[in-house]
Amino acid sequence: MKHKLSYYFIPQEKNNYRAQILKSGFLMLLVGFYIINQSVIKFIGAVKPGVLGYSSEITAQKVLNSTNIERQNSGLPPLKYSSVLSESATKKANDMFANNYWAHTSPSGTSPWDFFKAVDYHYSIAGENLARDFYDTESLMNGWMNSPTHKANIINTKYQEIGIGVVNGTLGGIKTTLVVQHFGTPISGSNTSKPKETKPKTAVNPEIKPEVVSNLAPDNKVASPTNSKILSEQKTDYINPLTINKIVGAIIFGLIIIVLFVDGYFTLKNGVNRLTGSNISHIGFLLIILLFMLYQRQGTIF
Amino acid sequence: MIIIPKEIKQKPVEYMVLASIFLLGLLIYFFADISPHSQRLVVYFMAASYFFWSINHHYRRGDLSVSIIVEYLVMALFGIALLTASLF
Numbered sequence: 001m002k003h004k005l006s007y008y009f010i011p012q013e014k015n016n017y018r019a020q021i022l023k024s025g026f027l028m029l030l031v032g033f034y035i036i037n038q039s040v041i042k043f044i045g046a047v048k049p050g051v052l053g054y055s056s057e058i059t060a061q062k063v064l065n066s067t068n069i070e071r072q073n074s075g076l077p078p079l080k081y082s083s084v085l086s087e088s089a090t091k092k093a094n095d096m097f098a099n100n101y102w103a104h105t106s107p108s109g110t111s112p113w114d115f116f117k118a119v120d121y122h123y124s125i126a127g128e129n130l131a132r133d134f135y136d137t138e139s140l141m142n143g144w145m146n147s148p149t150h151k152a153n154i155i156n157t158k159y160q161e162i163g164i165g166v167v168n169g170t171l172g173g174i175k176t177t178l179v180v181q182h183f184g185t186p187i188s189g190s191n192t193s194k195p196k197e198t199k200p201k202t203a204v205n206p207e208i209k210p211e212v213v214s215n216l217a218p219d220n221k222v223a224s225p226t227n228s229k230i231l232s233e234q235k236t237d238y239i240n241p242l243t244i245n246k247i248v249g250a251i252i253f254g255l256i257i258i259v260l261f262v263d264g265y266f267t268l269k270n271g272v273n274r275l276t277g278s279n280i281s282h283i284g285f286l287l288i289i290l291l292f293m294l295y296q297r298q299g300t301i302f
Numbered sequence: 303m304i305i306i307p308k309e310i311k312q313k314p315v316e317y318m319v320l321a322s323i324f325l326l327g328l329l330i331y332f333f334a335d336i337s338p339h340s341q342r343l344v345v346y347f348m349a350a351s352y353f354f355w356s357i358n359h360h361y362r363r364g365d366l367s368v369s370i371i372v373e374y375l376v377m378a379l380f381g382i383a384l385l386t387a388s389l390f
Binding site: 277292 | 307308309310317320321324327328331332341345348349352355356359360365367369370372373374376377378379380381382383384385
């Protein structure tokens with residue numbers, strides 16, 4: 001056992017004076033192991049929805065306040081809260097959970113504007129921002145503000161009103177919180193109840209096209225959607241996939257870095273000359289990547 | 303007392319270049335207002351820079367070989383694969 005361990009971790013004649021774990025083939029095995037780990041996480045999400053999840057302390061009020069602070073920082077007036085737009089935003093979030101999609105337009109072709117029309121909101125201009133898997137409002141707003149297209153919605157001078165939907169549910173087998181912002185400028189005096197239209201149409205004023213912000217590819221994994229509810233308080237009784245990824249990644253990177261140190265030490269100590277890469281540069285590179293991984297924040301925007 | 307490894311003493315400029323690449327990547331990743339997509343590009347850029355640095359380093363050292371190229375390529379891909387497989 002001792003000989004086997006030393007073969008993998010300590011440079012010696014048997015492994016050609018290079019720790020076995022540092023050879024290209026073994027590194028590729030570790031990559032394969034990590035990919036299997038990813039697959040297992042997704043499999044758990046598919047067969048046991050609700051076991052994995054991202055907790056969140058986001059509320060609609062916090063998102064509204066943060067949005068208007070960003071607008072104030074850009075010298076713009078605050079957006080007026082609209083219960084009608086909040087209803088459309090919440091309907092959108094519920095629709096994403098019910099039909100298990102993550103996109104502006106549903107697989108069946110339902111566009112964001114259909115939700116505006118469903119609540120009889122008649123607009124001259126409208127827009128939508130989406131977010132999922134964020135833990136706190138600050139990270140959520142940073143995500144949107146660091147994206148030019150999402151930021152353009154938040155600090156758009158033409159919008160007057162905003163509605164926010166913050167809904168809990170299970171998407172792709174993972175419990176999460178969806179945050180939907182619906183922006184709009186009503187056509188004067190037109191936001192009263194009207195008979196619902198049966199066919200989706202383009203914007204009421206065809207000269208001003210609604211702005212849709214899109215970024216990442218949707219996650220269209222099949223899973224059973226569960227009932228969703230409006231977020232008020234959040235209990236964290238599920239496992240965070242990001243934490244699992246970080247722990248496994250830290251273990252793998254940590255192991256390789258330690259072996260690189262050990263390999264370098266024994267090589268120096270025994271005065272071995274060999275044709276290999278620089279352990280120091282490998283350690284530096286892997287440490288940087290490990291830092292990126294450890295400080296990676298959860299959350300995705302669309 | 304700071305212990306400086308022998309290979310850094312032999313080629314200090316090259317390792318300073320490598321350190322600058324890492325530092326630049328860190329600064330952009332953590333402090334610049336960039337989107338998650340751009341952060342991903344920073345990681346790819348750093349891995350590619352690291353790989354090309356290694357080729358230059360070993361070429362100047364006179365020990366550039368296929369096995370060394372493969373070693374650095376695998377190390378760069380290893381770093382990218384583990385980081386991008388997780389969340390990006």
